[in-house]
Amino acid sequence: MDPRGIGMTSQRTRDRLVGRLLERGISNSDVLSVIREMPRHLFVDEALASRAYEDTALPIGHGQTISQPYIVAKMTEILLEGAARGKVLEVGTGSGYQTAVLSQLVERVFSVERIAPLQNQARERFYQLKLNNIKLKHSDGNWGWEWYAPYDGIIVTCAPEQVPNELLLQLAPGGRLVIPVGGSSGQSLRVIDRIEDRYEEVELDAVSFVPLLSGQV
Numbered sequence: 001m002d003p004r005g006i007g008m009t010s011q012r013t014r015d016r017l018v019g020r021l022l023e024r025g026i027s028n029s030d031v032l033s034v035i036r037e038m039p040r041h042l043f044v045d046e047a048l049a050s051r052a053y054e055d056t057a058l059p060i061g062h063g064q065t066i067s068q069p070y071i072v073a074k075m076t077e078i079l080l081e082g083a084a085r086g087k088v089l090e091v092g093t094g095s096g097y098q099t100a101v102l103s104q105l106v107e108r109v110f111s112v113e114r115i116a117p118l119q120n121q122a123r124e125r126f127y128q129l130k131l132n133n134i135k136l137k138h139s140d141g142n143w144g145w146e147w148y149a150p151y152d153g154i155i156v157t158c159a160p161e162q163v164p165n166e167l168l169l170q171l172a173p174g175g176r177l178v179i180p181v182g183g184s185s186g187q188s189l190r191v192i193d194r195i196e197d198r199y200e201e202v203e204l205d206a207v208s209f210v211p212l213l214s215g216q217v
Ligand code: SAH
Pocket: 064, 065, 066, 067, 091, 092, 093, 094, 095, 096, 097, 098, 099, 112, 113, 114, 115, 118, 139, 140, 141, 142, 157, 158, 210, 211, 212, 213, 214, 215
């Protein structure tokens, strides 16, 4: 498919999405311009391409979803406000859309995914879009990715019941972790800053992510 898009995937449709994100309070102009350029329709099945610029999560198979553009923008904005733009770890590659957005804003992105076919599709997309500052790993993100730690920022796109300890340990001093936390009774977005060996946590809005599961498939 053409990355430039036509009709429902055209630049005008993308600009409308950015307008909507502005209205909802996203103000970081770097984040907005990356979302304006990023062909989200290449991150979903062709049958869903015409809905790719709606501000909504969409199914990507294996019971998973591509995150809503607003939440991608919000989490990215929060991460950039509080972390250096060096190395970022993402847990839950999924379609690769959040990964691709991050890759345009920080030096290097490391992303782990437990479902191999999703990871392979994401890898293809990065290759097609010539995004070459992304490294992928097929593993359980509960354990982070120790080899490249510490990270300036960590973003988690699935919700654990509690913050995995390894992620806290792999955060650089001065780094920021953005993570949805909670179970079936509700989740909220948390922002955790590491200041030397102390952690400061702020709880933000209620959110709705797929659960963080253990093991890999
Ligand atoms: N950022 C992705 C979100 C995909 S949904 C996107 O916008 O497309 C969340 C992803 O987290 C799913 O692909 C799911 O398989 C993955 N996931 C869940 N538990 C995980 C774990 N323990 N380790 C790594 N990935 C996990």
